[in-house]
Amino acid sequence: MNLTQTLFEVIDMRSFSNPWFWIGLVVVWSLANNWVLGVPNDMIQRARRYGGNADADLAELVRINCNRLMYISSISGLWLSAFGCFFLTGLAIMGFFYWVEFAQAVFLLVFPMSLVGLLNVSTARRFQLEQSTGSALHKLLNRHRMFTQFIGMVSIFVTALWGMFWNMRDLILLH
Numbered sequence: 001m002n003l004t005q006t007l008f009e010v011i012d013m014r015s016f017s018n019p020w021f022w023i024g025l026v027v028v029w030s031l032a033n034n035w036v037l038g039v040p041n042d043m044i045q046r047a048r049r050y051g052g053n054a055d056a057d058l059a060e061l062v063r064i065n066c067n068r069l070m071y072i073s074s075i076s077g078l079w080l081s082a083f084g085c086f087f088l089t090g091l092a093i094m095g096f097f098y099w100v101e102f103a104q105a106v107f108l109l110v111f112p113m114s115l116v117g118l119l120n121v122s123t124a125r126r127f128q129l130e131q132s133t134g135s136a137l138h139k140l141l142n143r144h145r146m147f148t149q150f151i152g153m154v155s156i157f158v159t160a161l162w163g164m165f166w167n168m169r170d171l172i173l174l175h
Contacts, residue, residue, distance in 0.1 A: 013087070015105030016163035017170070025159060029152040034118055036145045038065035044145075048138050059133050066124035068171060073121050084114055101166060105157060108162060112155035116148055 015021045034041050039061050047058035088111055093171075095103035125145045132140050 014170075015102050016166045021105055022163075025156065026060060028113065029156060032113065033145065033149055033152060036141045036148070037062055037069070037120060037127075039141070041145065044138060048135075051134075055134060059137055062127060062137065062149050066127045069120060069124040070128060073124075077121075088114065104162065104166070108155070108159045112151050115151050119144065119147055119151070 036044065039058065043058055045052070045063070046152070047055040088107065091107040091110065093105050094100045095105075095107045123140065127137075127140060130140075
């Protein structure tokens with residue numbers, strides 16, 4: 001037995017029937033929904049309730065994270081976009097043209113997260129333009145979180161449908 005066979009026996013590449021894939025999907029979307037532009041949701045809620053120092057801390061943390069994100073996108077945004085498109089296209093071709101289940105699973109996990117990444121850049125740009133504070137900042141972050149939740153709901157729904165289709169297909173082919 002060679003290294004490739006051993007690797008594929010240890011790592012089960014049947015992703016949609018593997019509970020670790022579904023656990024990973026839930027963890028990824030839970031983290032994406034809890035952290036808005038690098039700021040935990042509880043900090044946003046605390047700033048909305050109490051204001052004062054909590055609000056100032058929130059505005060400062062959002063400013064720092066948005067400046068960092070905009071710096072990265074201005075310096076290497078084109079290269080990151082090109083590499084991301086290349087990677088996603090490769091996954092889509094391997095997954096949906098050559099029917100590689102692992103590539104389909106990774107694509108269904110990574111593509112929606114790339115949309116969330118684009119949403120992060122868009123929200124960071126909006127924050128830099130508006131320099132929102134107080135309730136305007138809370139509204140901006142909550143809108144961003146709602147869009148992230150919407151992308152996550154659609155993503156989980158599509159992934160679940162595709163996973164059920166794939167598992168039913170395997171079940172039919174085995175019998």
